[in-house]
Amino acid sequence: MEVFRKGKPINKRRVLFVICCCILPIINWLIFYVFANVSSFVMAFTDKDGALSFENFVRFWEELNNPVSDIRIAFRNTFLTFGIIVVTFPLKVLVSYFIYKKVPLAGVYRILFFLPSIIFSVALAMIFQKMISVNGFIAQWVQDWLNLSQPPELLADSRFANTVVILHMLWLTFPGDLIIWGGTFTRIPNDVLESAQIDGVNWWKEFTMITVPMVWPTVALQMVLMFCGIFGASGAVFLLTKGMYGTMTISAWMYLQLYNLTGSPHTSNAYNYMSAVGLIITVIAIGISLGIRKWTDKAFEEVEF
Amino acid sequence: MRNMKKVTAFFLVTVMTLSLAACGGTGGDKKKDDYNGGKEVEISYWNSGMGTEFLDEMCKAFNAKQSDWYVYFNATAAGNAVTATYPLEDVDTIDLYMSGEVPDISKKATLDDVLDSTADGDKKTIREKFDASHLESEVAADGHYYSLTWGGGALAIVYNKKLFDKVGIKETPRTTDELAVVCDKLMENGITPLTHYMNDAGTYWDYIQEVWQAQYDGMDYYRNNFYACKDEAGNSPSKDVLTKKDGRYQVLKAMEQFITPEYVLPGSNSQDHITMQTKFLNEDIGMMVNGSWLSNEMEGTGSVDNFGVMKTPVLSSITDKLSTVKNDALLRKLISAIDAVADGKEEISKYQSGDGYVVDGKQISAADWDIVKAARNMVAVNYPQQTLFIPSYSDAVEGAKEFLKFFYSDEGYKIFVDNIHYTLPMKLSEGEIDRSDWNGFEIEMDDVFQKAETCVSRHMKSCHDIFNNGGAKPYAGYKFVAMFCASNASDRMTADQAWDYIVEQIEGNYKNWLANIK
Amino acid sequence: MSKPKLRMPKSFRRKSKGEIALHIFVSFIFFLVAASYVYVFLWAVVAGTKTHTEIVINPFSLPQEWHWEHFLDVFSLLEVNGKNFWDMLFNSIYFSVGAVGLQHIVTMSFAYCCTKYKFPGSEWPYVIILIMLTLPLYGSGGASYRIYKALGMVDSYSHILSALSGFSMNFLYYRACFKSMSWSYAEAAMMDGADDFVIYGKVMMPMAKPIFGALFLTGWLGIWNNYESALIYLPNIPTLPVGIYQFNTEMVYRARLDILFAACVIISIPAIVLFIAFNRVITTNVSLGGIKG
Known part of the structure; x- marks a missing residue:
């Protein structure tokens, strides 16, 4: 429906309707996205008093070259976590696939697998911390397995802390995105799958040669979103360790800058430094996401159904 | 369909009204x-x-x-x-x-x-x-x-009187060397000597460390040089003050003796203070640094009736600064004498001799008596x-x-x-x-x-801004207490290694701290 | 008498033995993971019935005495910033239902308008959103916080206004939904004299009910569970997850781990119940697949 038609009088009520629908989201976007990001860009190039300065970028470079700096550890852990997320991505798709294929008790699992997203992550982290404390069976088991003199403090020991944070993340995200994949797989026409079964196609060939190509737009979009979020890759660092014992990640570092300063943001240049770091990783992330988009466009031809 | 519209409209009106109402204040x-x-x-x-x-x-x-x-x-x-x-x-x-x-x-x-x-x-x-x-x-x-204080409290080493009696420890440790001996004795009798808590902000040991640093360097240097970030020549801020091997190094050397994985309760580095205090009040643990609030805070979870509070032991290496007291045994005797006078159990005249004092048959200079007395009568506070x-x-x-x-x-x-x-x-x-x-x-x-x-307390308002707003910390934020008693041998550091690491951190971060206060 | 034949479950028909074995193996793995989730939840239930000291000293034993009254005590004893359980519950409902509802209504209207109406810039939101989703921007947390503070939206119920955003993934869902809706319904309504407001409110919006419901529930689950932004922007108006976090950290100057874990159980129940009731709505109405541009 055209709002402005050439040669025809403007329907004022229609224009009012369009304005009503669009004004709020546009204003919100301009303030909380455009202005916020422009401010952040400017802050990256200024000190806390607003004077032009490149000290934030110099500081970033120095810290990146300092082997024990939080930033360096954060980059290392972020890439490690992201690598694990990439490797486990197909496994999570398979989890949804097997639920869709109705393995025994699939209906029960579909509900139980949502428990981590239903129960507050704060509560889950607290319970998890109690369960892996030195009094718990997990710490005892690690002590026996590695022949340690005493049960380890798994979240306060640099040998284990990062591994435990990542395992915690994998444990809670094991089911993957059941909502997205569940809805996606159910849209695949059954007759295609049935005829494939009649032709004697096994489950792996069905998955890789029929199912995945048919849902490739979803796979591609999820992969692009995954790579776009590369620097957001993190376990529950804030809740479990606050970044100590070698567990810091970029997103935890960013959050801690904000969390530690919200009471007195006027007396430090940490926001400016955070903006500078954000700008640098934005540039890197954009490069990666553009690259992955190109690859996903070429990898499979979209199947229309 | 009609109901859906009504519900949506009602919901919208409610939410928008509430948010407008909220705009007026909390x-x-x-x-x-x-x-x-x-x-x-x-x-x-x-x-x-x-x-x-x-x-x-x-x-x-x-x-x-x-x-x-x-x-x-x-x-x-x-x-x-x-x-x-x-x-x-x-x-x-x-x-x-x-x-x-x-x-x-x-x-x-x-x-x-x-x-x-x-x-x-x-x-x-x-x-x-x-x-x-x-x-x-x-x-x-x-x-x-x-500003003025409105709360907080004093901190000291709290000890389990019943366990001390059971093991036959009649006197609370007067020096840090004696603290290590007490830990050993508790350990021999199957009692865990120490526990603490640890979080991202630190641990209660941080407060006792300040007392020991002040004991060794003297309150004047502690306040007017170290925390004023001013060197002897009067330059401020001065990185040399922060990297100088002063009382902080002595604190590391002392704590290395008793903050060990053998003496400290496993789990101390990863648990909050409520959990560790609960264990301290209910299990066989000898000592824990704590504050005036312990009784209030732990009401209902454990009785404090069996627990006592000791004066902060004196840093044994203070003998470096003394001329007439050069060993820990004499230092302990001197401290006992000072305590006896302070508690009114003895008259000072009992110990006076000429210009100085006599303790355990040994001549003690007046200056040494005063230094140790000042050290013994320091208390950690977080007011x-x-x-x-x-x-x-x-x-x-x-x-x-x-x-x-x-x-x-x-x-x-x-x-x-x-x-x-x-x-x-x-x-x-x-x-x-x-x-x-x-x-x-x-x-x-x-x-x-x-x-x-x-x-x-290191939280003095007269601290140089490099501490208040710059981000500088006396130990560069390094949680050495956790590293001294880490169950992972590769995490563990000696006092000397910890000191070198701390200096490296200070050297690396000094510029950023200065940038934060420009 | 012949033995009754064992009937294979329907899902096993037409599968080879290898696939059946695979499914059983996969189901076993799923069982272990699901059991761990259930165990964690049950551990919290048991912890809630213990005393604080029992939780600390013997975290994995059964309680000497089952204190079920702790689950009732939560309503009076869980207190943070002078706000009790009911205050936090109100805040959680206000921000989850309110924010998500506002966001979806605004997004749905925005998507409808941009999809069904042609005006200068009507295609731009779609392109902008695709760019926003695929070109990530980091580090604006500090700038955002300053904006919220300047607008008085920190520690204020007006923070809900930040939800009036249409530039999100949900726009794409609604766009796809409205694109697939025939305009002939609107034309029929126009012939009856309905204007654009009436067409949208009485014809189009009701047809988007299924997708709205599914997305609302999904979004609500996310906001209900959110603590990160609430901790920064609403520390004095604690929602339940923030309340739990603050009770655990800043407010555990009194030793009540028993109340804490009982609270964890209590506050999980509404979300669990709602999810069980509506899980089919969520999983069958949300699809990101094959969105045709």
Whole structure:
């Protein structure tokens, strides 16, 4: 429906309707996205008093070259976590696939697998911390397995802390995105799958040669979103360790800058430094996401159904 | 379909109305009335665990006594949220902040006149009632007072009397070397000597470390050089002060002896203070650094009846600074003599000999006696971390000051003490605090604090800005306590390795700290 | 008498033995993971019935005495910033239902308008959103916080206004939904004299009910569970997850781990119940697949 038609009088009520629908989201976007990001860009190039300065970028470079700096550890852990997320991505798709294929008790699992997203992550982290404390069976088991003199403090020991944070993340995200994949797989026409079964196609060939190509737009979009979020890759660092014992990640570092300063943001240049770091990783992330988009466009031809 | 539309419309209207209503302010806690002609003093109070009862009672008592100002408060447990609007003149409506540390004094009103006032019924000025060494930590670099303490407490090593008796330890350790010996004896008898808690902010050992650093370097150097970041030549800020091998190095060497994976309860590095305090009160653990609040905080989870409080042991390496005491055995004897005199069990004349003293048949110089006495009578406090201040742009500065005069008056202070069961670094202008309904632990902790001569805290307002706003910390934020007792051998460091690491961190971060305060 | 034949479950028909074995193996793995989730939840239930000291000293034993009254005590004892359980519950409902509802209504209207109406810039939101989703921007947390503070939206119920955003993934869902709706319904309504407001409110919006419901529930689950932004922007108006966090950290100056874990159980129940009731709505109405541009 055209709002402005050439040669025809403007329907004022229609224009009012369009304005009503669009004004709020546009204003919100301009303030909380455009202005916020422009401010952040400017802050990256200024000190806390607003004077032009490149000290934030110099500081970033120095810290990146300092082997024990939080930033360096954060980059290392972020890439490690992201690598694990990439490797486990197909496994999570398979989890949804097997639920869709109705393995025994699939209906029960579909509900139980949502428990981590239903129960507050704060509560889950607290319970998890109690369960892996030195009094718990997990710490005892690690002590026996590695022949340690005493049960380890798994979240306060640099040998284990990062591994435990990542395992915690994998444990809670094991089911993957059941909502997205569940809805996606159910849209695949059954007759295609049935005829494939009649032709004697096994489950792996069905998955890789029929199912995945048919849902490739979803796979591609999820992969692009995954790579776009590369620097957001993190376990529950804030809740479990606050970044100590070698567990810091970029997103935890960013959050801690904000969390530690919200009471007195006027007396430090940490926001400016955070903006500078954000700008640098934005540039890197954009490069990666553009690259992955190109690859996903070429990898499979979209199947229309 | 019709119902869906109605529900949606109702929902929208409700939410939009509520959000518009909310735009007018948070509401809820304000008890606004105009019986005083509309002049109010709004307090933003950090409920850090002391509860709100004492403040509630104080506000009521103050309001009842006069009719010029109506005082009320909003409480929050989020420490940094208390001061979220300071010093934004345009949006800040708070007249008195009772918060944690807020180093920015740019828009704080001075409190010199409050200190120099005498409350109704009192016999001394508020300044005279305050402990002089504590006031030294409250004075800013320009010589004025912009904040005063309203809470916190003293910290010391708390010990399990029953376990000490069981093992036959008759005297609490007087030196850090003796502390290690006590740990050994407890260990031999199947008792875990030590526990602590650890979180991202640190541990209670951080406070005792400050006392040991001050014992070794002397309070003058500690306050006027180290924390003023000023070297001997008067240059400030000076990186050399931060990287110099001073009392901090001695602290590391001392703590290396007893903060070990054998002596410290497993789990201490990863648990919160409530969990570890619960274990301390209920399991066979010998000692834990804790504060005046322990009894209050752990009410219902464990009795403090069997627990005592010891004076902070003296750093054994203080003998480096002494001329006539060169071994720990004599140092312990000297400390016993000093304690006996302080407790009134002996007269000082018993030990005096010529210009000096004689202890255990050995001649002790007067200078050495004074150094050790000063060291022995230092106590760790965190009062400077809980401070109140008045924004200078407040329209109720006068009212806030009147309330503070009441707060620190004998009448107000008694309300505080009766509710909290521990004292601020101040005394009544006349008489003593009534401790008749305090338990044994509270009395012992108060005795340790009251008998001390010097309050030690690194959170001094006169600290160089590199500490207050720059991000500098004495040990560069390095949690060496956790590293000394880490169960992972590769995480563990010796004192020398820890010192080298700390210096490296200071060298690496110094420029950034300076940049933060430009 | 012959033995009754064992009937294979329907899902096993037409599968080879290898696939059946695979499914059983996969189901076993799923069982272990699901059991761990259930165990964690049950551990919290048991912890809620213990005393604080029992939780610390013997975290994995059964309680000496089952204190079921702790689950009732939560309503009076869980207190943060002077706000009790009911205050936090109100805040959680206000911000989850309110924010998500507002966001979806605004987004749905925005998507409808941009999809069904042609005006200068009507295609731009779609392109902008694709760019926003695929070109990530980091580090604006500090700038955002300053904006919220300047607008008085920190520690204020007005923070809900930040939900009036249409530039999100949900726009794509609604766009796809409205694109697939025939305009002939609108034309029929126009012939009856309905204007654009009436067409949208009485014709189009009701047809988007299924997708709205599914997305609302999904979004609500996310906001209900959110603590990160609430901790920064609403520390004095605690929602339940923030309340739990603050009770655990800043407010555990009194030793009540028993109340804490009982609270964890209590506050999980509404979300669990709602999810069980509506899980089919969520999983069958949300699809990101094959969105045709």
